[in-house]
Amino acid sequence: MRNKNEFGIREFLKDYPGMSLVPSRGSSLVLEGVFSFSGMPKNKLSITDSYQIRITVPEKFPRAIPTVVETVRKIPLDGEHHVNNSDGSLCLGSPLRLLQKIYENPSLVGFSENCLVPYLYGASHKLQTGEDFPFGELRHGDKGIIDDYLVLFGLKTADQMKQALLLLGIKERIANKKTCPCGCGQRLGKCSFRQKLNRYRKLASRSWFRDHQAKLGAGK
Ligand SMILES: [Zn+2]
Structure with missing residues (x-):
C-alpha cells in the first residue's frame, strides 16, 4: 500500500492543478495533464506558459530521476530543444546534476521547481524569442553530460x-x-x-x- 502523500503529491497537485494522477502499470507513479508555470528569472524575460506533459516518477525516487514527456509536441523534436529522439523525453539536465537538485529538495514540487520549470522556461523562451536556452547551456546528449561531469568532479x-x-x-x-x-x-x-x-x-x-x-x- 502506497503512502497517500508519497513524494508530496498533494502539494504538487495543489501547485499544479492542471495535473492529475493517472493509473499506471508497475510501480512507477504517473502524473498527466496541463502543467502551467510562471518564470521570471533575474534580468530575464517574464514568461507564463503551459505544456501538456506526462511525468513518470520511478519507485526509487528521489534516488532516481522522473521522466517527463511533452505529449502534444509543442516543443519541436529537431535536436535543438533538448528532447530525446528515442522516447520523446525532455533532457532536463545531466543526470548527476538532476539527482543533486532532487536530493536537496526531495519532493515532486522540488523536482518541478528546480528541474522541470527551468527547462520549460528555456523552451518557452526559445519558442517565443528564437534565442537559445538562456541558462548555461549544455551540448545535447552524452557530450553535454560529459562536459558537465568534468565540471562537477573537477x-x-x-x-x-x-x-x-x-x-x-x-x-x-x-x-x-x-x-x-x-x-x-x-x-x-x-x-x-x-x-x-x-x-x-x-x-x-x-x-x-x-x-x-x-x-x-x-x-x-
Ligand atoms: Zn587524487
Whole structure:
C-alpha cells in the first residue's frame, strides 16, 4: 500500500492543478495533464506558459530521476530543444546534476521547481524569442553530460571522469584501494578527491552508477 502523500503529491497537485494522477502499470507513479508555470528569472524575460506533459516518477525516487514527456509536441523534436529522439523525453539536465537538485529538495514540487520549470522556461523562451536556452547551456546528449561531469568532479579528461563513475559503482572500501582518478598517482583513499566522490555516493545506488557509466558514451 502506497503512502497517500508519497513524494508530496498533494502539494504538487495543489501547485499544479492542471495535473492529475493517472493509473499506471508497475510501480512507477504517473502524473498527466496541463502543467502551467510562471518564470521570471533575474534580468530575464517574464514568461507564463503551459505544456501538456506526462511525468513518470520511478519507485526509487528521489534516488532516481522522473521522466517527463511533452505529449502534444509543442516543443519541436529537431535536436535543438533538448528532447530525446528515442522516447520523446525532455533532457532536463545531466543526470548527476538532476539527482543533486532532487536530493536537496526531495519532493515532486522540488523536482518541478528546480528541474522541470527551468527547462520549460528555456523552451518557452526559445519558442517565443528564437534565442537559445538562456541558462548555461549544455551540448545535447552524452557530450553535454560529459562536459558537465568534468565540471562537477573537477576533472580534466573524459577518461578520468569515466574512472570516477566506475569507482562510484563499487563499494567505497574497495574503491579507496584503487588509483585515484584525479591524476595524483595515489590511491583514492589517500586523496581528498575521495570526499568529492562520496558526496555523489549518497545521490544514487551503486547499480545506478554502473548502469549510467556503461551507457554514457556508448552510442551518441
Ligand atoms: Zn587524487
